[in-house]
Amino acid sequence: MIAITDQTTIGQALQAAIARYPDNSLLAVPANPKRSYLPEGCEFSYAQAGAHIATLQARYQAAGYGVGHRVGLFLESRPEHLWHKLAMNSLGICCVPINPDYKRRELNYLIDHAQLDLVVCLPERLEALQQSLQDTRNQPALVCTDPQDGSAIALPAARSQPSGTLSADTPASILYTSGTTGQPKGCVLSHAYELAAGKWYASHPGHVSIQEGRERLFNPLPLFHVNASILSFYCMLLSGGCQIQTDRFQPSRWWEEVVCSRATIVHYLGVIIPLLLKQPPSDWEKQHCLRFGYGAGVEPQLHAAFEQRFGFPLIELWGMTEVVRTISDHGDDRQVGTRSFGRGAPGLEVLVADESGQPVPPGTPGEMLVRYSAESPRKHFFSEYLDNPEATAKAWEGGWFHTGDVVLQDADGLLHFMDRRKNIIRRSGENIAAAEVEAVLLSHPKVHQVAVLAAPDDIREEEVLASIVLADGVAPGTAICQELFAFCQQEMAYYKVPGWWWFTNEIPTTGTQKIQKHRILAAGQDVRSLPQVLDMRAHKKR
Missing domain, CATH: 2.30.38.10 (Luciferase; Domain 3)
Structure with missing residues (x-):
């Protein structure tokens, strides 16, 4: 494994990895004929990745970007995201990934709060950004990647000089996480943090043991999340392994992609497990060479059944953006079928x-x-x-x-x-702040009062439930539900939009008018038991 210290920067670790593992694969994109990019799949060696990164680094440097600058990446989970991030970090530029599901209001907030100097985007994302800049105080420069060559990009000159000196404490990323008070908080992550996360993972004993130069880690999670862009990626970089980065989780293609990409490790979320178990048996699921799965949220009653059917252990972990040096149940006393995590x-x-x-x-x-x-x-x-x-x-x-x-x-x-x-709802791996959804709904003139909370969901772990008192004269029913649903779709990423809608005459409060959410839905209560609740889950689509 690459030796790093608390003073090592990402650029130094990258160059050491390229020198040590030049011919190993660093990044693989599994084939998918329906995907708009690299439909036949592609692999990049450490040396090839280094060449892409060096070209981009030279372009950023020539344009005057460096320490103190922040650049937003609106590149989905494509290889270009990692090439740009590593090129930027090598110069001390801070990377701010942008969730591709963000709508205009959410983009406005991130652009203003992060004070971006530049946004690099896919051509198909340019219009959304241009619309957002009509509303924002901050006006970063915008540049599109070349659809044929992600390294061929003409960067506008930086509007300010770099400030400060690159060190391990320099911010490498700002990741936005849902907070309990409404707007997302920007988690500032240093070079030392990101490399420590990878080293911690790569040094695990027991079931989660990383074999230098031999691992191929399949990660279906997006690159704007800490799991894929930091935890698993730096583990592979430091140990000479390969990250297999698909665009998104697709149950029907999972085993074909895992098998054809020769994955030895998979990352998962709790939502993935029941969806895979519900897939009909196939020859693909018997051909894998997986050693373990690493993730969180598997339902206890499904844990043993999954391992028995598919033949590899699921290692439960705990981690969060603020600290992704995970705790995990990787020892010999691992307890299958419980919620233990080490x-x-x-x-x-x-x-x-x-x-x-x-x-x-x-x-x-x-x-x-x-x-x-x-x-x-x-x-x-x-x-x-x-x-x-x-x-x-x-x-x-x-x-x-x-x-x-x-x-x-x-x-x-x-x-x-x-x-x-x-006040945090966990839906299919996404953290949703109830307060943020409440703020959007309260901005609609037909909503008088609202309480948003988590409802249990068999597939997605939790779903968003909106309990609403309508304004005087507004009748509850399907019409107003559809109107409010459409309003939320315009204002928020699709996964934040309530799937369950319950119109009521009163929301329980304390004597000081503080909403008592625990009195709306009892622990484990089936949301369908609420009188005249409306189910809009099937309408939640990207």
Whole structure:
């Protein structure tokens, strides 16, 4: 594995990897005849990737970009995303990935909040960006990639000089995560953070053991997420492995892509497991050479059935954008069919605490707090929430990072997931802030009051439920539901739009008018038991 220290930058690690593994494959795109790019698939060696990156690096440098600049990448999960990111990071430029499902309002917020200097986009994304710039205070330059050659790009000159010196503490990425108070928070991630994530993964013992120069990791998750762009990618880069990056998860093509790409590892989300189990048996599923799957959220009752049918272990993990050095249940005492996900370890200490931050006894649910160590609690964590020192300080109250996740630690120290953070809905791997959806709905003149919460879902883990009190004179029913659904589709990424709609005369509140969401839907309650609830899940499409 490539040797790195806490002072190593991404550019230095990249050059060391190219020198050590020049002929190994770094990135593979599985074949898919229906995909708009590389339908026959493609592989890039470390040397070939290095050539693409060097060309782009020279173009950014010649245009005057460097430390202190922020560039948005609207490139979906295509190879160009990684080439641009690595070229930019080699110069100290900060990469800001853009979710391709974002609508105009969401783009406006990111462009203004991140104060982007430049956005690099696919030609088909240019119009959406131009529309957004009609609303934003910040006016970054826009440039499109060449459909035939992602490295052939004419960059406009930077409008300001680089500032500062490139180091391991320089921001490498800003990833936007849903927050409980509404608008997403920009997680600033340094070079040291991103490389530490890859090194941590590549150094795991037990079931999750990475073999240098031999692994091929199939990741169906998008490159604007920390899982694919940082956790798995840097693990492969540092260990001479290959990341297999598909455009999106497709149950009907999963096994064909996994087999034909010769994957040895797959990443998964809980939503993937039941969808694969529901696929009819095929010859493809018997031909794979997978050693393990690495992910989170498999339902306990499906865990053993999946492993028995497909013949490889699913290793459950915990991680988040703020700290993606994962905790995972990779030892010999792995507990299949439970919500266990491992133990804390040196470099990622865990405290299960009550509301005052005091430790709770084993077997008692509490919030999971994490840190690197007592001496250096924030080492290898996110640097800050961009322009939000109050939120950063609150997250680190008491010298521990407050995850918001409720866990139970047994007498042997094994951690079991109980519940997720308040006001965050977890749908098919996407974190959705209830407050953000509520803010959009409250901007509609026919909505008087709204409470958005998570409803259990057999396939997607959770679905968005909107409980709504309509304005005076507005009749509940299918017509207003369709109107509000269409309104939300225009304002938000499709996955944030409520799938369930329930119009009611009153939303329960406290004496101080604080909404009591726990009284709307009881734990585990079937949302269909709500009177006259409307199901719009089938209409949620990209």
